[in-house]
Amino acid sequence: NAGVTQTPKFQVLKTGQSMTLQCAQDMNHEYMSWYRQDPGMGLRLIHYSVGAGITDQGEVPNGYNVSRSTTEDFPLRLLSAAPSQTSVYFCASTIPGRGEQYFGPGTRLTVT
């Protein structure tokens, strides 16, 4: 199993540009989440999904959209990038009731 994969690893955007961060998992996990991590800080939940077709907002959802059309994929869309969205983005998946989350390697995004 590849586990949780994320692309791209690095991205530089100009203010106002849009892009999609990709996340895929091959463990058949129902739950998937997106977090952002700023320097010296913990992870903050952006959006999460409890299954295909079901998504909900986390702590910091503004400026981001998600959709979940399959169990495997959970893309995160930045609608109009802002410098405040400069961060490292992590995708994670988990099995309902198990608790432990499996994280991808992250995408480092810089918005200039």
Add this chain to the structure above:
Amino acid sequence: SQKIEQNSEALNIQEGKTATLTCNYTNYSPAYLQWYRQDPGRGPVFLLLIRENEKEKRKERLKVTFDTTLKQSLFHITASQPADSATYLCALPTNTNAGKSTFGDGTTLTVKP
């Protein structure tokens, strides 16, 4: 909403000693609490989960305690090694949904040879 405090941003210890990291939380008591390890430039890796009815859990050189009265978890690494140097995060479920968790800011442990 749940608020988590981890004892300090950085902890430096000598190789062979026991490292003790603290995680304190406010508000409701969660059904379980988790600890993760994060190395620079990498995603967090799950280490241990302890449930509310468990006082202590061990895995090799790791030990986690969970005191729901004090609203605190302690994470111990015995016989620490330089390879244990990393940032350690504690996490609690935000609700009964396992996919929604709140993370602490982490404690960066440095083990010196």
